[in-house]
Amino acid sequence: MLQNFVTQDDPLNLDNIRATLTRLEDTIIFALIERAQFALNPRMYERGAFKELVEQGFDGTWLEWFLQETETFHAKARRYTSPDEHPFTKNLPDPIIPPLSIPHILHPNNINANPSILSFYTRAIVPLVTRHATRELASLKRSHGKNGPEEFEDDGNYGSAAIADVSVLQVISRRVHYGKFVSESKFRSDPASFVPHILKPNPAALEALITKPAVERALLARIGKKTSIYGPELGPDGELPARGSIDGNQDGKGETNVGKWRVDVESVRELYESWIIPLTKEVEVEYLLHRLDDMSDVEIADLLESKDVAIKA
Numbered sequence: 487m488l489q490n491f492v493t494q495d496d497p498l499n500l501d502n503i504r505a506t507l508t509r510l511e512d513t514i515i516f517a518l519i520e521r522a523q524f525a526l527n528p529r530m531y532e533r534g535a536f537k538e539l540v541e542q543g544f545d546g547t548w549l550e551w552f553l554q555e556t557e558t559f560h561a562k563a564r565r566y567t568s569p570d571e572h573p574f575t576k577n578l579p580d581p582i583i584p585p586l587s588i589p590h591i592l593h594p595n596n597i598n599a600n601p602s603i604l605s606f607y608t609r610a611i612v613p614l615v616t617r618h619a620t621r622e623l624a625s626l627k628r629s630h631g632k633n634g635p636e637e638f639e640d641d642g643n644y645g646s647a648a649i650a651d652v653s654v655l656q657v658i659s660r661r662v663h664y665g666k667f668v669s670e671s672k673f674r675s676d677p678a679s680f681v682p683h684i685l686k687p688n689p690a691a692l693e694a695l696i697t698k699p700a701v702e703r704a705l706l707a708r709i710g711k712k713t714s715i716y717g718p719e720l721g722p723d724g725e726l727p728a729r730g731s732i733d734g735n736q737d738g739k740g741e742t743n744v745g746k747w748r749v750d751v752e753s754v755r756e757l758y759e760s761w762i763i764p765l766t767k768e769v770e771v772e773y774l775l776h777r778l779d780d781m782s783d784v785e786i787a788d789l790l791e792s793k794d795v796a797i798k799a
């Protein structure tokens with residue numbers, strides 16, 4: 487059963503939260519593997535590239551259209567009434583069923599980092615994870631006498647690739663916004679350390695307080711190992727390719743896919759080190775900067791006196 491803040495007996499236990507973040511590493515790696523099957527398909531990320539969408543009056547990209555249609559349905563099923571779910575699309579419809587009665591764990595906030603997630607994902611991550619498939623497609627097309635460079639990045643799988651993109655974006659969004667739970671947990675364990683840098687806003691001091699280098703180092707080592715196991719194509723009997731035999735250059739000339747990277751360590755490490763971890767920390771700091779919003783001086787004083795702040799019913 488999916489353990490999350492609703493089903494856990496101590497949702498703000500930092501170890502429980504970190505266990506959820508660790509489990510999301512697997513989801514992210516396998517979602518990237520799905521997207522990496524398809525070429526870059528740059529049209530999917532260009533506004534106006536599909537006249538059919540323009541004719542429907544939609545002025546976004548193919549991917550933004552997929553997000554809008556998917557999230558419209560999910561919103562009606564109350565997905566975004568859950569504090570760990572954040573939409574990419576604005577002005578979604580209300581749920582058709584009443585919201586779940588969820589304990590008020592987080593301080594009310596409107597933090598949504600999805601515009602940044604969508605931007606880095608389409609500009610930096612998609613080109614990185616699809617470069618092997620794109621290179622193989624170019625080699626295949628050249629062998630059939632095609633030479634238009636624009637064709638080499640387009641395999642026409644716009645629907646399947648967009649479905650994969652939406653899955654990756656939703657799980658990265660969930661992972662990054664879990665930073666709110668991390669921050670609430672750290673805040674409640676030591677409010678006195680945070681309150682001065684909230685009352686007199688000091689993002690740098692807050693970032694220094696929430697940053698745990700050892701945790702980050704362990705995470706990067708762990709996802710490197712996970713990707714080195716999940717990433718390569720296995721042999722017909724499920725055997726891992728011999729160390730060093732993994733075809734790093736993906737020239738597409740190999741007899742079989744064995745030893746080819748479905749997604750490689752470099753791509754996943756880049757995603758986490760350059761994008762996911764920094765953005766998670768931005769969410770943590772932004773959440774803390776607003777943690778005392780709408781609280782009276784008396785409430786803040788009470789907070790500092792009572793170490794274990796009870797979850798508001």
Ligand SMILES: C=C(O[C@@H]1C=C(C(=O)O)C=C[C@H]1O)C(=O)O
Nearest residue numbers: 504668696697698701702763766
């Ligand atoms: C998420 C945490 O906060 C920060 C962000 C981390 C991340 O995004 O992986 C890891 C450690 C901290 O620097 C945490 O302390 O676990």
